Amino acid sequence: MKLENWHLSITLVCLLFGLLFTSNLKTQLQEVNPTAARNKTLVDFIKTQENKNQELETEITASRKKIEEYHATKSGENGLAPLKKNIEELTFAAGLTKVTGPGIVITLDDQEKARTSKEPEMYLIHFSSILYIVNDLRAAGAEAISVNNDRVVSTTDIRCAGNIILVNTHRLAPPYRIQAIGDPDKLEAVAQSGEYGFLELGNFPVTLEKKDEILIPAYKGSYTFNYAVPLKEGEK
């Protein structure tokens, strides 16, 4: 088959048409949404603040590591070994270290219908589903949990702003990936009979997989206690 000039032309024309059409759609989308312009200040503020917070989290992670090294070298000289061991256990328990073990991985996504439906709310994954799945996994004895790349610790909050889900005040993008370390069979059974099962029945694109080894990241945020004071009796 010979390629003739007009073949190329028609392709180019169609390509051009497509390009124009799509860019047109894009512009229209922005026009239908005047809030985009109005909220620009807020969006800029959020992005700047997210960067600042991320910098602080990086510093926190680095400092924690440095402190750990100091503990390791100094406690030996000074007979503080038992205290050091206790702190190591607490650091692990508080989710400040990366952990690995068997468990399950759950993924959740919005339904395709959310894009076309007049009531997209019905087809979106809501923060409450993630919150309740985390609760179910805890009931199944999960030892460590993460959502996307955020470690879920005692003080973790799972919320939404508009249709964006936030964990530890970090924005998440779908698909949502929930990991839990523990007895894989038990985690699976309890998840199936809880919120995960509901989503599955509701035709959401969800998956659940048992794994021999999963990796859960360390908690990068703060533990700040300005008001809570430990009582003396509880201490050594």
Add this chain to the structure above:
Amino acid sequence: MFKKKWQLSLTVAFASLGLLLSLQFSTHKALEKDLNSQNSEALAAMARNLTSKYYQLIREVWDLRTQLKLLEQTADQNKSVLEAMTREQQKLSIAIGSNTVEGPGITVTIPENDINYFGYQDVIDIVNELWNAGAEAISVNGIRITQNTFVTPGEEYSAILINGHKVFYPYVVKAIGEPAALDKGISIPSGIIDNLRVVYKIPLVIEQSEKITLPPALPPKFEYSKLVTE
């Protein structure tokens, strides 16, 4: 022959168009979860949360810097190392809920009522909302909330189990933190507390107090998790 070429060109053209269209759609999908497509209230709430988190992080940075300073001091080393380590030990104990803590805060009480609506998920929601409002430690009916706490429905309608143990009315949620901030934080319009009060007419009571004492929980046990050293 001519017909065939014509078909080929058209196929190529439509394929390109289709590709572009699908690209456009995927852009659309990404936009839906973009900051720019959220309303002002959502953005304002997000900005507020990021700011309060920023102050928490700053505080943590200072705390860690102080610890490092203590550890770096050469004079009177033993004492400062011990001080730094004890601080860290206390902080982490509060984080995992293994010690008794006290401080100012708020108490949310859900008294026995005829509405019979309040359920286990409301407990999860209130606790979640309190963490967001800046709570430092929480208990429900005398049970300290940790990363292992779970709230499940009982066999009878509306019964609530915490860690597998049934709890009874009145449900009392206590949280340590800045009382006014906690109160304001959980009482936001159309938030969980507002809904329970206005929509479901639950007669819940919020009280600010200067001193609240929360009991310890058992430290967590690890059977499956292994430390990953970097």
